[in-house]
Amino acid sequence: MLTALNSDAGELYAKKLANFVEKRLKNERAASIWTSTLQRTILTASPIHGFPKIQWRALDEINAGVCDGMTYEEIRKNMPEEYESRKKDKLRYRYPRGESYLDVIQRLEPVIIELERQRAPVVVISHQAVLRALYSYFADRPLKEIPHIEVPLHTIIEIQMGVTGVQEKRYKLMD
Numbered sequence: 499m500l501t502a503l504n505s506d507a508g509e510l511y512a513k514k515l516a517n518f519v520e521k522r523l524k525n526e527r528a529a530s531i532w533t534s535t536l537q538r539t540i541l542t543a544s545p546i547h548g549f550p551k552i553q554w555r556a557l558d559e560i561n562a563g564v565c566d567g568m569t570y571e572e573i574r575k576n577m578p579e580e581y582e583s584r585k586k587d588k589l590r591y592r593y594p595r596g597e598s599y600l601d602v603i604q605r606l607e608p609v610i611i612e613l614e615r616q617r618a619p620v621v622v623i624s625h626q627a628v629l630r631a632l633y634s635y636f637a638d639r640p641l642k643e644i645p646h647i648e649v650p651l652h653t654i655i656e657i658q659m660g661v662t663g664v665q666e667k668r669y670k671l672m673d
Contacts, residue, residue, distance in 0.1 A: 507672065508542070511652050514671040516545035518654065519621055523549070528618035532609075534558040539623045546621075556605045559625030563596025588645035599645050603631045610635055633657070637664050 523529045530550045533539040534557035543551055565573050565580065574581040584591040592598035606628065613620060613632075622632065630647040633639070636657050639647065649655070652672035658665045 507652075508538070511672055512542045512545050514652075515542065515623075515654070516547070518669065518671060519546050520548060523619055523621075526619050529620065530616075530618065531621045531623065532557060533623045534625060534628070536625070539625070543621075543623050549621075554609055556609045557622065557624040557628055560599070560602050560627040561593065561597040563593035565593050565596065589642060599627060599631065602627050603641075603644070606631055606635075629655075637666065 519531070527548070530552060531543050531546055532552050532554055533543045535553045535555050536558055539557070540551075540553065562568070565577070568576070570581070573584075580594065584593075589599045592601065610632070613622075613636075622629070624632075626649050627645075629649045630644050633647055633649065633655065634641070634644045636659065650668075650670065652670065654669040654671065656667040656669065
């Protein structure tokens with residue numbers, strides 16, 4: 499049981515993801531699974547069998563510093579100046595003692611280089627800010643759009659690089 503996923507929905511998603519990946523990549527034995535070093539991504543990947551799993555600290559979620567664990571509503575109420583600063587420029591806003599989207603982009607450079615070197619499929623299980631940054635790079639989206647890119651929950655975004663450019667498919671595993 500994946501109790502650290504915090505919900506029945508998290509456990510169900512992990513199982514559906516494993517089923518999807520194992521079926522989709524059954525003939526791709528060189529494929530790999532990359533996760534952040536945070537427990538929830540490691541646990542999400544744990545039901546997936548037959549592929550090597552690699553943890554990258556660079557795939558960890560954006561560091562919210564002193565705001566870690568707070569909801570946006572709590573930040574709005576308790577730290578209104580920070581809330582407004584973030585709202586004005588989400589890309590450049592750096593959490594107190596934390597990170598900005600620009601910091602996340604910079605720390606993802608080694609991951610991007612390694613992803614580009616891969617010849618086999620890679621499944622990346624990470625966090626919203628990180629996935630937005632990775633997606634924007636491979637889909638060639640403008641920097642200013644990164645914080646606003648939609649990365650739906652419980653959805654696989656498949657990106658294939660080709661001679662004609664990027665091809666994208668989305669698979670919603672749960673509502």
